[in-house]
Amino acid sequence: MNKITILGTGHATVTRCYNTCFVLHTDTTQLLVDAGGGNGILTQLRRAGIAIDSLHHLYVTHAHTDHILGTIWIIRMVLSDPHCEGQLHIYSHDKGLLVMRTLCQLTLSAKQQARMDSRVVFHRLTDGQEFGVGDIAMQCFDIHSSKELQYGFRATLPDGTVLVCLGDEPYNPLCQCYVGQPDWLISEAFCLYADRDHYHPYEMCHSTALDAGRVAQQLQARHLILYHTEDDHLDTRRQRYAAEAAQAYHGPVYVPDDLDVIEL
DSSP states (O other), X not given: OOEEEEEEXXXXXXXXXXXXXXXXXXXXXXXXXXXXXXXHHHHHHHHHTOOXXXXXXXXXXXXXXXHHHHHHHHHHHHHHOTTOOSOEEEEEOHHHHHHHHHHHHHHSOHHHHHTHHHHXXXXXXXXXXXXXXXXXXXXXXXXXXXXXXXXXXXXXOTTSOEEEXXXXXXXXXXXXXXXXXXXXXXXXXXXXXXXXXXXXXXXXXXXXXXXXXHHHHHTTOSEEEEEXXXXXXXXXXXXXXXXXXXXXXXXXXXXXXXXXXXXX
């Protein structure tokens, strides 16, 4: 069964939920996408019933703290746990790999670092590159961020289902050739358009739920998933964000909470 386990749904400074990251599952493959900003990733994986030793693939979109720092904890656990078998394959661009390697060198023990070459494989990605992750056909793309080098991706699952992750900044039309007509579109929605004067998403190069709905309609996405939001309104977030996106988008809108599972 193809599904997504949403481990975190919040933006960088949330305190009431975890930072944005998720696991993409097929019958034979699990791909962790980003890992949040700390060792909370270990708690979220435990709560989701996903064992560290079952994870062999990690995709890192960019080097902002709320996406990359949790990866060091994943690497540490893989290097420290004698029961972990196989290798951890990490996929990212030059900047992401540099930051992860540097943090490992600065923070992991000599014993852990000595196991790095045999247990962790770093895969350098370039814009537009196609590659396989287990039974998932992937293509990464530069989202043309104005702040930080960041790669989104287009994933084609074994049954032909296409999932596109736009990263955590507004959609850039330069990415059109990678993202058109997906079955599932994953988009950030920093806040509601109705709350833009309070949260100032555009000054921070982020989108609103209404913006995400407009993009999903433009790209002819069959389903829309919103995350990377503020955490001041978790009790009403699902209803309010979905309703605002639906003003522009006519398909199903999913606004998950942490640990929700979405069947694809």
